[in-house]
Amino acid sequence: MKTAIVIGSGIAGLASAIRLQNKGFKTIVLEKNNYLGGKLTQIQLGEYRFDAGPSLFTLPELIEELFAISNKNINDYFHYEKCDISCNYFFSDKTKISFYSNENQLKNEIESKLNIPFKPLKNYLINAAYKYNSTKEIFLEKSLHKPQTYFSYPIIKCIKSIPKLDLFKTLNETNSNTLNHPKLIQIFNRYATYNGSSPYKASGILSLIPHLELNKGSFFPKNGMHSITESLTKLAKDLGVEFNLNTSVNEVIKENNIIKEVITDKGNYKADVVICNADIKAAYNSFLSKFKKPTKILQQERSSSGIIFYWGINKTFKELDLHNILFSENYEDEFKHIFDLKTSYLDPTVYINITSKKSIRDAPNECENWFVMINVPSNENQNWDKIIKESRKNIIHKINSILGIDIEKHIVEEDYLDPRRIEFRTSSAGGALYGSSSNSRNAAFFRHPNFSSLKNLFFVGGSVHPGGGIPLCLNSAKISCNMID
Numbered sequence: 090m091k092t093a094i095v096i097g098s099g100i101a102g103l104a105s106a107i108r109l110q111n112k113g114f115k116t117i118v119l120e121k122n123n124y125l126g127g128k129l130t131q132i133q134l135g136e137y138r139f140d141a142g143p144s145l146f147t148l149p150e151l152i153e154e155l156f157a158i159s160n161k162n163i164n165d166y167f168h169y170e171k172c173d174i175s176c177n178y179f180f181s182d183k184t185k186i187s188f189y190s191n192e193n194q195l196k197n198e199i200e201s202k203l204n205i206p207f208k209p210l211k212n213y214l215i216n217a218a219y220k221y222n223s224t225k226e227i228f229l230e231k232s233l234h235k236p237q238t239y240f241s242y243p244i245i246k247c248i249k250s251i252p253k254l255d256l257f258k259t260l261n262e263t264n265s266n267t268l269n270h271p272k273l274i275q276i277f278n279r280y281a282t283y284n285g286s287s288p289y290k291a292s293g294i295l296s297l298i299p300h301l302e303l304n305k306g307s308f309f310p311k312n313g314m315h316s317i318t319e320s321l322t323k324l325a326k327d328l329g330v331e332f333n334l335n336t337s338v339n340e341v342i343k344e345n346n347i348i349k350e351v352i353t354d355k356g357n358y359k360a361d362v363v364i365c366n367a368d369i370k371a372a373y374n375s376f377l378s379k380f381k382k383p384t385k386i387l388q389q390e391r392s393s394s395g396i397i398f399y400w401g402i403n404k405t406f407k408e409l410d411l412h413n414i415l416f417s418e419n420y421e422d423e424f425k426h427i428f429d430l431k432t433s434y435l436d437p438t439v440y441i442n443i444t445s446k447k448s449i450r451d452a453p454n455e456c457e458n459w460f461v462m463i464n465v466p467s468n469e470n471q472n473w474d475k476i477i478k479e480s481r482k483n484i485i486h487k488i489n490s491i492l493g494i495d496i497e498k499h500i501v502e503e504d505y506l507d508p509r510r511i512e513f514r515t516s517s518a519g520g521a522l523y524g525s526s527s528n529s530r531n532a533a534f535f536r537h538p539n540f541s542s543l544k545n546l547f548f549v550g551g552s553v554h555p556g557g558g559i560p561l562c563l564n565s566a567k568i569s570c571n572m573i574d
């Protein structure tokens with residue numbers, strides 16, 4: 090039996106292990122941490138449980154597929170439900186807009202709260218579906234770096250759609266040209282942050298992202314996002330995948346253009362195939378340091394990072410739901426601070442995720458678990474201690490002024506995550522959430538390919554093609570594993 094070694098147990102590493110074991114490899118996952126899942130992990134503070142990283146779950150069919158190819162019944166492992174409201178948006182003038190999954194409810198909400206016709210938004214969502222469906226096979230489901238991708242049927246669909254993709258406008262220009270209210274423009278500009286970018290720099294093609302959340306739906310896994318890691322780990326173990334925790338890969342040894350062995354601090358592993366799930370920049374700076382560096386790729390601007398406060402709150406708030414956004418008043422200035430000035434913003438957009446709204450065991454009775462996040466630049470040795478202190482004050486001010494409450498007196502548990510901790514815990518260079526940013530039009534072409542010049546070395550995860558976020562990481566595993574016989 091041939092052996093496949095997967096370096097890292099992030100979502101893409103887990104998906105790759107499942108796929109390779111199904112292909113007949115003896116698959117071994119090597120993870121430097123003492124837990125699995127990478128960014129998709131959880132933390133416990135007293136009686137409060139928090140998903141530590143990702144909170145938005147879309148395209149559940151990509152998870153379902155892993156159970157289907159393993160001939161296992163997903164219901165024995167994983168459950169999820171569709172959310173009625175994808176997100177509540179709060180503005181400084183106290184307007185609250187709920188994005189209902191039901192079209193009639195959404196229409197009523199937009200017409201009544203903003204006093205505008207729904208039609209432009211409906212058309213926007215139809216266009217988002219068109220953009221997604223005409224490009225996904227080329228840009229999201231295949232390698233962009235293999236010539237055969239450009240000689241396949243979907244390329245015709247993709248090329249025909251180019252005039253309608255808004256490739257040469259920014260996301261903000263696209264939204265400003267098509268949506269009929271500044272609040273809607275701000276809401277749809279926010280989708281640039283789904284891959285750690287700025288709507289004032291990233292291409293209008295990103296206007297396809299809302300299709301996933303608003304047309305196809307946003308979902309909540311029973312018991313929270315971490316149950317994705319738990320259920321995929323259980324599936325992998327049931328298939329026979331071996332997991333070695335606390336095992337840091339230090340070097341991979343090649344001979345005649347083929348990887349032979351993986352060297353760890355706990356011993357060496359012979360390998361027929363190696364999948365690298367570690368952040369690409371960290372990998373080339375450590376266990377791939379003797380390999381030729383893809384300099385241009387490694388120089389790409391990092392995506393944004395985040396400061397997250399995990400707050401155990403001893404009260405419940407009816408006006409909040411699973412996903413809530415409290416918008417800054419000057420969005421453009423906020424992104425200027427993040428990407429140009431490389432610092433945090435005085436009036437930040439605050440995201441509050443409360444899983445206890447859906448999973449009551451995540452917080453004690455009559456209490457809530459608040460995951461409170463703002464976008465910040467990746468780590469370039471800023472004075473994070475100072476930024477964290479100031480950001481906490483600004484976030485509390487924002488929450489209090491928009492919701493009309495005094496949140497600080499309700500915080501009974503607290504921890505935080507910042508770019509340094511993200512970097513330390515997941516080895517993502519700069520603590521970037523999504524690898525490199527998509528702030529340049531060509532960004533998709535400057536992500537590392539899913540393969541290498543070595544015959545048996547492949548790459549998956551948020552820092553390589555097709556990009557960051559759970560769905561794209563799952564696609565990266567599929568693209569890489571489809572290249573392996």
Ligand SMILES: Cc1cc2nc3c(=O)[nH]c(=O)nc-3n(C[C@H](O)[C@H](O)[C@H](O)COP(=O)(O)OP(=O)(O)OC[C@H]3O[C@@H](n4cnc5c(N)ncnc54)[C@H](O)[C@@H]3O)c2cc1C
Pocket residue numbers: 096097098099100101102119120121122125126127128129141142143144145146336337338339366367368371375376395397511514515516517522523549550551552557558559560562
């Ligand atoms: C705060 C936050 C919020 C986010 N929100 C969302 C969201 O709402 N929705 C969404 O879809 N995505 C979100 N993301 C992004 C998403 O979490 C990532 O894109 C995805 O989880 C990355 O998975 P990955 O497969 O690239 O691996 P990672 O999670 O980056 O894990 C890589 C693993 O490799 C291991 N490793 C590294 N080097 C070595 C080595 N030398 N030896 C052994 N092991 C090694 C690391 O320890 C780690 O466990 C968020 C991320 C964060 C941090």
